[in-house]
Amino acid sequence: MKTNILGLPVKESELLVKELNVLLSNFQVYYQNLRGIHWNIRGKRFFDLHVKFEELYTDAQLKIDMIAERVLTIGGTPLHTFEDYIKNNKLAVGKNISNDEKAVQLIVHSLTDLLKIEREILKQSDDISDEGTNSMMSDFIAEQEKTIWMMNAWLEEEL
Numbered sequence: 001m002k003t004n005i006l007g008l009p010v011k012e013s014e015l016l017v018k019e020l021n022v023l024l025s026n027f028q029v030y031y032q033n034l035r036g037i038h039w040n041i042r043g044k045r046f047f048d049l050h051v052k053f054e055e056l057y058t059d060a061q062l063k064i065d066m067i068a069e070r071v072l073t074i075g076g077t078p079l080h081t082f083e084d085y086i087k088n089n090k091l092a093v094g095k096n097i098s099n100d101e102k103a104v105q106l107i108v109h110s111l112t113d114l115l116k117i118e119r120e121i122l123k124q125s126d127d128i129s130d131e132g133t134n135s136m137m138s139d140f141i142a143e144q145e146k147t148i149w150m151m152n153a154w155l156e157e158e159l
Contacts, residue, residue: 004075012128017076019121020133024067024079025088026117030110031060033094037103045100056107056147063140070133090117101155108151111144118144 002010034057041049068078079085091113094106118137125133 006074006130006132008074008130009128010075012124013074013130014076016121016124016128016130016133017071017074019117019124020067020071020074020076021079021084022088022090023114023117023121024064024071025085026091026114027060027064027067028085029089029091029093030114031057031064033091033106033110034060036094037097037106040096040098041100041103042098043100049100049103053103066136070136073132074130104151104155108148108155111148111151115141115144115148 004010004013034053038050038053038057041053068080071078079088091110092106094103097103097106118141122134122137122141125137
C-alpha cells in the first residue's frame with residue numbers, strides 16, 4: 001500500500017479529500033446563511049440574535065479555513081469556487097430570513113446536516129488512522145451538538 005508523507009494510504013486519503021471538500025462546500029453555504037440572517041434579522045430579539053449570529057459566522061469562517069488546510073495537509077486541493085460549493089451543497093439555502101424562529105431553525109437544520117457529513121468523514125478517517133482529521137471532526141461534532149441543543153432550548157422557549 002502506497003502512503004503519503006504523513007503515513008496515510010494515498011487512495012483512501014484522496015477519497016477523504018473529496019469528503020472534506022463536500023464539508024468545505026457545505027460550511028461555505030452555512031457561513032453565507034449566517035451572514036444573511038445576521039444582516040436581516042428583525043424584531044424584539046434583534047440585539048441578542050445579531051450578536052449570536054456574528055459569533056456563529058465568525059466560528060464558521062475559522063472552521064472553513066481549518067477544513068481547507070486539512071485538505072492541503074493530506075495532499076489535496078480545497079475547492080474555492082461558488083460553482084463547486086453549490087454543486088456539493090446539501091444544506092437549505094436561507095434567503096431573506098428576518099424572522100427569529102425561522103433563522104434559528106435554519107441553523108439547527110444546517111448543523112444537523114453538517115453533522116451527517118462530519119460523522120461520515122470521521123468513519124473514513126478512523127478507518128485509515130488519520131488522527132488529525134479524527135480530532136478535527138470530533139471537535140466540530142461536540143461543539144455543533146451543543147449548539148443544536150442550545151438553539152433547540154431557545155426554540156422551545158418560544159412555543
